[in-house]
Amino acid sequence: MYNMNKLIFLFAISIVFLISCKEDTGDCADDLGTFTMLPSSISQVPYSSVSSVVFVDTFGTELHFTITKTEEFTVKGPIIDGPEYCYTTHQLSYLLRDDSLDIDLAVILMATPARFSPTEVYSPDILNITYHDPNPAVVSYGVFNKILNDGGAPVNFTPNMVFDSIVILDRTFLAVEQTHYTNPHNWLVFNSTEGIVAFEDDFGNRWRFERFE
Numbered sequence: 611m612y613n614m615n616k617l618i619f620l621f622a623i624s625i626v627f628l629i630s631c632k633e634d635t636g637d638c639a640d641d642l643g644t645f646t647m648l649p650s651s652i653s654q655v656p657y658s659s660v661s662s663v664v665f666v667d668t669f670g671t672e673l674h675f676t677i678t679k680t681e682e683f684t685v686k687g688p689i690i691d692g693p694e695y696c697y698t699t700h701q702l703s704y705l706l707r708d709d710s711l712d713i714d715l716a717v718i719l720m721a722t723p724a725r726f727s728p729t730e731v732y733s734p735d736i737l738n739i740t741y742h743d744p745n746p747a748v749v750s751y752g753v754f755n756k757i758l759n760d761g762g763a764p765v766n767f768t769p770n771m772v773f774d775s776i777v778i779l780d781r782t783f784l785a786v787e788q789t790h791y792t793n794p795h796n797w798l799v800f801n802s803t804e805g806i807v808a809f810e811d812d813f814g815n816r817w818r819f820e821r822f823e
Contacts, residue, residue, distance in 0.1 A: 651735035651758035
């Protein structure tokens with residue numbers, strides 16, 4: 611059984627390359643192939659058929675977020691982990707954008723392969739949500755993550771906190787999850803029905819899901 615720290619490190623390396631690697635496999639000693647997310651992973655995020663989502667605060671003020679979807683298969687590598695290797699990964703992104711307060715919420719699903727040995731390659735499907743607010747600086751913060759499918763990886767993942775039922779601004783939501791961060795920047799909760807159920811902005815104002823449009 612592999613320890614959690616090693617797996618997190620490998621996944622972190624993979625995520626860095628998901629963002630920054632060039633589409634160049636000329637120097638790769640090994641091509642691991644194409645890693646595609648499972649339909650059951652994709653279906654856990656409910657933004658595929660909607661174009662916008664509305665959140666409200668305690669006064670009934672509405673924020674209207676447009677949703678922009680991007681899906682791609684991208685060649686990544688070379689990754690240096692013993693012999694250099696490359697792979698093609700599947701990534702699905704939903705950018706939730708509100709112009710009135712200039713807030714972006716990026717919801718990113720990805721197949722994230724990690725190789726434990728030349729014959730052991732696992733590809734969990736991972737969900738990451740980042741919060742971006744340009745005030746006071748252009749910075750994005752990780753506010754939620756979830757293993758949508760563990761890909762058979764031989765490790766015990768630390769689960770999110772799960773609330774069977776929770777009331778937020780006078781509305782009840784079911785099966786809500788929250789990632790435990792040692793030093794959280796912005797509070798956010800999520801489920802597979804409403805997606806982002808509620809979040810706090812940089813001024814401490816709480817916004818909760820109202821409806822899809």
